[in-house]
Amino acid sequence: MNYWDQYLLPNSIDEALGMLHEGKGSAKVIAGGTDLLLDILQSRHPAVDALIDITRIPEMQVVERAYDRIYVGGGTTHNDIVANPLLQQNAHCLVEASSLIGGNQVRNVATIGGNVAHALPAGDGSIALLALDAEAEIASRTSRRWIALEDLFLGPRKPAFEPSKEILVRFRFPVLKAGESTMFQRVMRPQGVAIAILNMATWTRKSVEGIIEDIRIAIGPAGPKPLRARKTEQSLRGKAVNEGTLSEAVEALLEETRLRTSPHRATRAYRKHLLSVLLGRQFGNIGPQRGR
């Protein structure tokens, strides 16, 4: 079956953008291909004229620090993220999220850019980056722009950029400062890495007295796109963590999440309960129990 006519391996972003341009809307970026290939083979994705493989573009593999920001190339694989000392130090939640994706062989090819561009409501990488307040750099033929991750998703499998014309080049987020920490938690079937019932990533800045000065909470799947739990964050900001503030936060969280019963995963009631447990654990210093 003809899924595409051309497979192209550009060496620079400009070259890749030119190829997309020539594809006239019927070209598609491919990174690790772990999502795209299955979508195409299982006919969830229409055939395209050209596949443009961005994994040979050096600029997209770079992980670096510049001033007070960390930059992560969209072509970075999950295993490269896991092994990267800069990220281990500054983006614990991202490292943790990447380490939980697929099996070892999948992590060797699947990219963080692909995870985000695929725009699933519970993409592990997306959830972690959202908590990190990351922005994504989108390149088109004429310009480059930064989009906050929160604005990057329109709905399931719908990123807020033009996938047949544009490329997600890299991410950036602030370095971790004193008093700040991040965390990623995932609840799944017993000892299984397979089915995420719920993911949660948080970034917090606490004062020496233990007051939450600032906080970001990201959750999936809790709606059509990865969710920043703004109201919950607001309810916690400026407060010390105790039973009272926590239960207020849980209230807020339940209000702003749209949990559904998924036949594969779990009932709504159970997920609601999990939300409150996970949130509690972010602050109770109780490490999540990972089934591995």
Next chain:
Amino acid sequence: MRIEFTLNGSAIDLNVPDGMTLLNLLRDRLAVHGVKHGCESGECGACTVLVDGVPINACVMLAPKAQGRDLRTIESFGEHPLHGWRNSAGLHPLQKAFIETGAIQCGYCTPAMVLVADALLSKNPSPTEAEVRESLSGVLCRCTGYLKPVQAILRAAAVLRGEQIEEVSELIPISPELFNSLDFSESDYVYGEEDLQLQTKVGLLPQMQVSQDWETRHTVGRPEPKVDAMKLVQGKSAFTADIEMRGMLTAKLLHSPVAHAEIRSIDTSKALELPGVVAVLTWQDLPRVVYSTAGQSDPIPGPLDTFSLDKKVRFVGDRVAFVAAETEDIANEALALIEVDYKILPAFFEAAQAMEENAPQIHDEPEYVDFGDSDAKRNLAAKIRIDIGDVERGFDEADHIFEETYQVPKVQQAHIEPHVVVTYWDEDDRLVIRCSTQVPFHVRRQLSPVLNLPAKRIRVIKPRIGGGFGGKQEVMIEDVAAHLTIATGRPVRFEYTRAEEFYAARSRHPMSITMKTGVKNDGTITANSMICLSDTGAYGCHALTVTGNTGHKGMALYVGDGKYRQSPNIRFYADVVYSNTPPAGAYRGYGVPQGFWAVDRQMENIARALDLDPLEFRLKNALRAGELQPFSTAWSEGREPQPEIINTCGLEDCVRQGARAIGWDSKFGVSAWKDVPGKPHLKRGIGVATVMQGTAIAYLDMGGASIKMNDDGSFNLLVGATDLGTGSDTVLAQQAAEVLGVPIDDIVVYSSDTDFTPFDKGAYASSTTYISGAAVVIAAEKVAERIRIRAANMLMKAGRREIGPQDLRLSDRKVVAPDGSSVTLEEVALNSLHHEDQEQIMAVGSYVSPVSPPPFAAQFAQVQVDIETGQVVVEKLIMAVDAGVIINPLTASGQVEGGMTQALGYGVCEEMRYDDAGNPREVDFHDYHIFSANEMPELQTIFIETVEPTHPFGVKAVAEIPIDGVAPAVGNAVLDACGAAVNAAPITPERVWTALKGSS
């Protein structure tokens, strides 16, 4: 597109078609058969390839991505150390270690494991066990439980670092005296903490309490490497799909999208017009022959209710049409062009609805052939009513009555190699069926009428199999390829996808089981009753026999104590009903795991309610040696039952040693132990289950073997027995070698080819080591006798005094007289074939047993429950088993480890479910999770040997019993940890959470 890359050191430059994955390029274009596949979605890792040294899954990588890369597969590793006059580099240390440690069972995942291990060791020469497990986590293995592969990699790492390591044979902790002094205390192993130094304290080999004869034997009882390991570790083209034939077509099956319908019409014209389509078959093209797909002896003990293709479909995934085309893509395209008009019929998906008043009748075809009490009008595929003793009187005599209902899910065998078959006409116009089957002889017999071809014109060959677990005790897809070869005259290959394995293969029968038990205050069981509703799905293959065994074994263990031992009161009633779901069938354990989930959870509840020691309560009421298997006079797979006395029972030792190993006394009921310091949300618990199985079907299962002596004193052993990765070729060779006094290397095994080997009923009912093994010993004894007679003559002629054959002994490749004089086997062979009074020394043996001696076991589980989320982490599984004499501790413990791992999935996460329209919810390894290497608990095996008198070496079965007790032991441990009584398996976090909510 044109691509260039390096493959195993050679430059490759070729054009690849669009859409080709690296997997297809390597296997189909370049015939690199060491790359396997078990899914099409990046989950199983069987297709692992090293790309610039990094392991990737070739099925989710497009071929063009190989451009400019350096690719390595297993073919670039070592080779057999003996290659004639040519020097051979021999095997790679990883390959050697995989063989020595028994890390290879079916070997289907082995190439991938070796590759990921190589990638790990080249970066990290001294990995921790946790790192090894992490690196293996992307390669699913359904056979081993990962313990031995992990050990293999650690061992190879040591070798590569230049360290001296002990031979595997030196590691065995056995001998009768040694056993008692062994430290069976618990290892202080922590799971789930940062420091993941798992299992390093647990040895590679099982702990064993061996029988007296162990020391007198030279190969039986020893950890011999598997006879097929050499080819498997090299990734040789040994599996069904690994052959290339000119003009071979690819077959595809059109599956029903609806759960219940009549086919009004099928239009295949568009599909046939598609270039490259060679044949499309519908029910109108085939003879209408009713049969059963269950691979069983004649007569099939179940209803005949299946056609190769029918004008009715009975579940989502049922067969509608067959296509054969030049390529897989064309075949798939053709499927989409077949137009079917369905007349939709009402359908149901719950067993409980099957016998309701207005339930739709699933089998209304006039050809339907009943078996026993089956009744298609009532959707009843089988019915069992067994009363032993007087159950009602037993209840009257009880002080307490316990009644509870338990559920078990439908689960998949999930062998990593899918079902696969290749068919072709040979030069004699005989149809060759090369297939991944557990029952080659049944395939030939059962397909003969379906194909309208005499059995003598069919040859079935079973090559290596990538796991079966019962899923391949089924004549399930062979007919598809065979019909298409008949239609086209061309070779045809047909292989299931992973999705098809889920929606159109077989599974374990889901059941709802109600237990009622009468108990006296002192814990004596006075009566025990099981009422079982079993769902066979749309077809009745194995319907009667699987569910029969639920009672036959599950309900036989607890006879009661005192006078009840002589006359137990046991009831087992079962209805096995049809539903519009994919058929259930045979799956390792064959109904017994279902039974023990209910029986053992019930025992635990009783022990707790009456405050009885759970171990003593079970032992008090359990069957003992010298007693009658209570069901033996009541039921025998639909045949005439005959009384069977239990000759050997090591259950008590199993319980005691297993309890010691898990530290029962310091944990059970010790509340301080249950708490996890600093983690109030975690609770620990411990649980036990005691179980029994059978060994073959008495008076029915027959295995044959023949042994032929060669010029050099080696032997060909031909067996019908079917090694599906279990190691049966190896343990059969060991038994022959023991009798013939030769090392196992001198036995050349060839198995399962209907043209060349004697009959064997096939690999099921845990029978091969026992039944086929006895046949091998009989044949070997006959050969040994001929050898002794000839050797006696030779020795006399050489001037010795009178020597009788009975005085001679075969040992060390020689025939030895009492005075120490000897002739070699090679001399005997040359004498018999070339020198005097020439004859071919050769013999056939066959065996059928009057009994089905049960193995017994105690299975222990230790868990940690997160009482807030309900998540269960199983930390440790220990199995102490009396499986008679162990022929090979490596392969036998491999069976136990792998069985426990499958059973763990049954206990905690595996489940197949359907939506309101009968569509399957789980069709891949993403939604249907099977355990990976980094999720495993600690596994420990203890063998308590008894000597079963009905087998020449004292063997009983070991393959199925590990499946029986894990789920209930885990369930009991969860109950112990936090009081959550989860009566429905699997014990998912949500079920635990719900149970906790209910109990608080």
